Amino acid sequence: MKMGQKGPEPDMTRLLSGHPSALKMGPVKATGDPNWVWHGSMTNTAFSGPWGVTYAANLTPDEKTGLGSWTEENFIKALRTGKHHGVGRPILPPMPWEAYAKATDEDLKVLWAYLRSVPKIENLVPEYQPPAAPPAPAKKQGK
Ligand code: HEM
Numbered sequence: 001m002k003m004g005q006k007g008p009e010p011d012m013t014r015l016l017s018g019h020p021s022a023l024k025m026g027p028v029k030a031t032g033d034p035n036w037v038w039h040g041s042m043t044n045t046a047f048s049g050p051w052g053v054t055y056a057a058n059l060t061p062d063e064k065t066g067l068g069s070w071t072e073e074n075f076i077k078a079l080r081t082g083k084h085h086g087v088g089r090p091i092l093p094p095m096p097w098e099a100y101a102k103a104t105d106e107d108l109k110v111l112w113a114y115l116r117s118v119p120k121i122e123n124l125v126p127e128y129q130p131p132a133a134p135p136a137p138a139k140k141q142g143k
Contacts, residue, residue, distance in 0.1 A: 017121035019045035019055035062120040
């Protein structure tokens with residue numbers, strides 16, 4: 001998304017290319033209200049929550065930075081299992097892979113064919129950042 005007159009609106013020049021590599025996200029400041037559990041970027045491509053920081057993937061067919069090197073099989077397996085390439089690390093929130101996991105093969109193949117048809121956009125999405133380790137417990141004084 002980009003900022004429009006009435007708030008964020010789709011940026012069609014960057015269609016499905018994921019989190020813009022040039023947009024560096026700083027640390028999220030705690031609000032002090034525990035009811036706020038996650039934060040999102042204005043572009044709707046970076047998300048910070050208890051899982052760490054995730055960045056929406058580049059789904060265009062670019063070979064170096066997108067799904068260019070993926071196969072239809074990798075893609076379907078990733079959406080069915082919630083694992084990177086269908087075999088790697090878990091795909092984290094807010095990617096709603098469970099919502100697509102039970103789609104028919106035909107639907108997922110059509111989705112893959114569509115993603116193969118959009119223009120390639122070179123955009124290297126930042127690596128996922130795991131949550132910061134909780135602070136070490138304070139050492140007891142004396143005995
Ligand atoms: C039909 C719709 C969608 C498709 C086909 C799709 C596809 C994908 C794929 C293939 C990946 C890469 C997984 C990997 O590297 O193995 C991914 C990652 C991701 N997607 Fe989606 N996605 C969809 C919808 C969404 C929506 C609606 C959101 C957000 C609201 C979203 C957010 C993300 C995020 C944050 C990641 C990175 C997750 C991580 O690093 O663990 N996706 N998506």
